[in-house]
Amino acid sequence: MLELSEYKTILDTIPAAVIIAVPVKQDEKITDFSIVYVNECFRNLTKNFIKEGVLFSSFKEKISQDINWFDMAVETIKTKKTIEETFYSHNFSIWIQLVEKCVPGDYVAVSLTNVSQAKEYESALSEQNKKLEEVTSQLKSSRLNLDSQLKNIQQLNEQLLFAAYHDSLTDLYNRSWLSTMMKVQIKETTEKNEKFGILLFDIDNMKDINDSRGHNAGDELLKQVATILKLMESKTVTATRFGGDEFVLLYKNIKDRDEAIEISKKALRFLNAEGIGISGGISIFPDDSKKTEDLLKFADMAKIEAKKNGKNNVACFHSLMQEKFLSKLNIETKMSKAMASRNFQLYYQPQFDAKTKELRGFEALLRWYDSDLGWISPEQFIPLAEETHLVVPLGDWVMTTALATIKEWEMKFSFNGIISVNISPVQFVQEDFIEKLFKKIEKSGIDKKHLEIEITEGVLIDNVEDTISKLNKIREQGVGLSLDDFGTGYSSLRYLQLLPLTTLKIDKSFVSNIAEKDGFEAKLTESIISLVSKMGLNTIAEGVENEEQLKMIQKFNCRTIQGFLLGKPMPKEQCEKLLVENLGKTSS
Ligand code: C2E
Numbered sequence: 001m002l003e004l005s006e007y008k009t010i011l012d013t014i015p016a017a018v019i020i021a022v023p024v025k026q027d028e029k030i031t032d033f034s035i036v037y038v039n040e041c042f043r044n045l046t047k048n049f050i051k052e053g054v055l056f057s058s059f060k061e062k063i064s065q066d067i068n069w070f071d072m073a074v075e076t077i078k079t080k081k082t083i084e085e086t087f088y089s090h091n092f093s094i095w096i097q098l099v100e101k102c103v104p105g106d107y108v109a110v111s112l113t114n115v116s117q118a119k120e121y122e123s124a125l126s127e128q129n130k131k132l133e134e135v136t137s138q139l140k141s142s143r144l145n146l147d148s149q150l151k152n153i154q155q156l157n158e159q160l161l162f163a164a165y166h167d168s169l170t171d172l173y174n175r176s177w178l179s180t181m182m183k184v185q186i187k188e189t190t191e192k193n194e195k196f197g198i199l200l201f202d203i204d205n206m207k208d209i210n211d212s213r214g215h216n217a218g219d220e221l222l223k224q225v226a227t228i229l230k231l232m233e234s235k236t237v238t239a240t241r242f243g244g245d246e247f248v249l250l251y252k253n254i255k256d257r258d259e260a261i262e263i264s265k266k267a268l269r270f271l272n273a274e275g276i277g278i279s280g281g282i283s284i285f286p287d288d289s290k291k292t293e294d295l296l297k298f299a300d301m302a303k304i305e306a307k308k309n310g311k312n313n314v315a316c317f318h319s320l321m322q323e324k325f326l327s328k329l330n331i332e333t334k335m336s337k338a339m340a341s342r343n344f345q346l347y348y349q350p351q352f353d354a355k356t357k358e359l360r361g362f363e364a365l366l367r368w369y370d371s372d373l374g375w376i377s378p379e380q381f382i383p384l385a386e387e388t389h390l391v392v393p394l395g396d397w398v399m400t401t402a403l404a405t406i407k408e409w410e411m412k413f414s415f416n417g418i419i420s421v422n423i424s425p426v427q428f429v430q431e432d433f434i435e436k437l438f439k440k441i442e443k444s445g446i447d448k449k450h451l452e453i454e455i456t457e458g459v460l461i462d463n464v465e466d467t468i469s470k471l472n473k474i475r476e477q478g479v480g481l482s483l484d485d486f487g488t489g490y491s492s493l494r495y496l497q498l499l500p501l502t503t504l505k506i507d508k509s510f511v512s513n514i515a516e517k518d519g520f521e522a523k524l525t526e527s528i529i530s531l532v533s534k535m536g537l538n539t540i541a542e543g544v545e546n547e548e549q550l551k552m553i554q555k556f557n558c559r560t561i562q563g564f565l566l567g568k569p570m571p572k573e574q575c576e577k578l579l580v581e582n583l584g585k586t587s588s
C-alpha cells in the first residue's frame, strides 16, 4: 500500500491538477473530506485558495455550485469506481472535468482538467451539425422545387416544339418544319443517292371564297384540304401547310419526275372529288437544285406556270423557268447599288409598356425603295443579302445609323429609352463582329444602356460555346440582348438559361393566335411569360394588332408590346414627334 508521502512525489510531477483528501468520520459515518495534499498544478488553477487542511464543505461553492464533491467522494469510496463530471465554473470561466477516484488507503484523489477547448469544439461541432441539418433540409426542398420546375420546363418545351412545327388551324406540319425536314432530306437523299420531289400548290379562287363566303368558310376549306392530305400521308409522303392557302407535299425516295407527277395528279384527283381545285408546281432534288430555297422557288414558279395554263393542274419546273429566276441576280445588283447610293432607310417601330403605355423605345427596321420594283420587303431582301453576305456591310450601316440616332436623341430629347437593332446570324458569326461593334459604340459616344441587340435562335445552330462567349462580351458592356421571334424555330427554354439575355420577344405568330378559342397558344404564351419573367427577363409581345390581343397580353403580365395597334414602323422624324410627347416619360 502506498503511503501519502509516496503519492506526493508522483503527483507533484504530473501536469494535471490533483488533490488527495481523507474522509472525516463521526460515529463511523463520513461527514466531510479533509484535504491532505494539493499538487502544484491544482494550486495554480485554484489560485491557492484550496490548501491542505481545508474541508470539501468549505470550498465547493467556490468552484461550482452544481457539483457535489462530497457525494461523489462517498460514492467512489463505496463502489471503488471512478466518477466523472464535466461542469462550467463561473468563477474561473472555464469548463472543468472533475474525476474522483478512490485510491488505496481510502484516500480520495480528485483531479480537475480544463476542458474548455474540447467543449468549444464540441459546441462548435453541434452548431455545425445543426446548420448542416438546416442546409440539408433546405437543399431537399429546393431540389423538390427544381424537379418540378424542370418537369414544367420539359412540358413547355414539348408544347413549344409542337407549336413550332405545326400549323394551329390544320394541325399539319408548318413551314419551319418543312425547311428543317428538307435539309435533313437533302442530306439523307444525297447519301443514299436517291431523289425526292415536292409539290407546292394553292387552292384555286381562294380569295373569291374568302370574299364571298367569309373567313370562317375559308378556314373550313383549309381544314378540309388538310384532312384529304392527311389521308395521302405515308412513310414517303408528308403534307405541310406552307402558309395562307399554300400547301406542300414532300415525296421521299422517288424514281424520277414522272413518279412525282403521278402522286401529284392523285392529290389533284382526291381534292377535285371534293370539289376543290388546286394549281401546283413540282421540283425535284437533285435534278432541279440541291438547295432548299431554290427547290421551293422553282416549285412556286412552276405553280405560276400551271395557273397561267388554266388552273386546276400541276406543272413541273423546267430549265426555261430558270432564266426568269436569274432575275434574282437583278435584285442582287440593285441591292449593291442601293448600298452604294444610300437607297436604304432605317425606320423605327415604337415599343410600349403593356400596362402604362409608356414608351420603352424602338426597334430599328430596314426599308428599301427601288424606283423600278417599288418597296421591297426585308423579308424578301434580307435572305438574299444573307446568302450573298451583303448583309454584313448592310448591317454595319444599320448599326452606325441606329447609334447616330441614339446619340442625336440623347442630346435633343434626353432620350432614356432603348433602340434595338436586328443582327443576322451571318453578321454575328463574323470573327470581327464584336470588335467592330465595340469600336462603333465607342465612336458614337452613346450611353450603352440605350442599345439592345436582337438575335435569333439561328445564331445557336453552329457553335453554341462561341456564341455564348460573344454574347457575354456584349452583356458585359451593358448593352441589352434580346432573343427575337421566340417560338418559331429551334425554340428551347433550355437555351434561355444558357444565354445572358435581357429580353425575350415572343413571335407574332403566337400573339396572332392567343385570342383563339381552343386556347393552346394562349396557355403556352402565358406559361412562357411567367417562366421568363421569373428569370428576370423583360418580355415583348410582337405583332399586337388589336385590343383583344392587348388584353390577353396584359392579363399574362407581359411587360412590353410592339405592334401595329400602337405604332407602325416609321421614319425617324415621325418618331421624334412621339418623343416630344413622351419627353421625360421613357422607361428604360
Ligand atoms: P422582325 O425582327 O421580327 O421584325 C418585326 C417585323 O414585324 C417587322 O417587319 C415589323 O414591321 C412587323 N410588325 C410589327 N408589328 C406588326 C403587327 O402588328 N402585325 C404584323 N403583321 N407585323 C408587324 P419588317 O419590317 O417587314 O421586317 C421583317 C423582318 O426582316 C424582321 O423581322 C427582321 O427579321 C428582318 N429585318 C428587318 N430589318 C432588319 C435589319 O436591319 N437587319 C436584319 N438582320 N434583319 C432585319
Ligand code: CA
Residues within 6 Å of the ligand: 363, 422, 454, 484
Ligand atoms: Ca426583330
Ligand code: CA
Residues within 6 Å of the ligand: 484, 485, 505, 507, 508, 542
Ligand atoms: Ca421578331
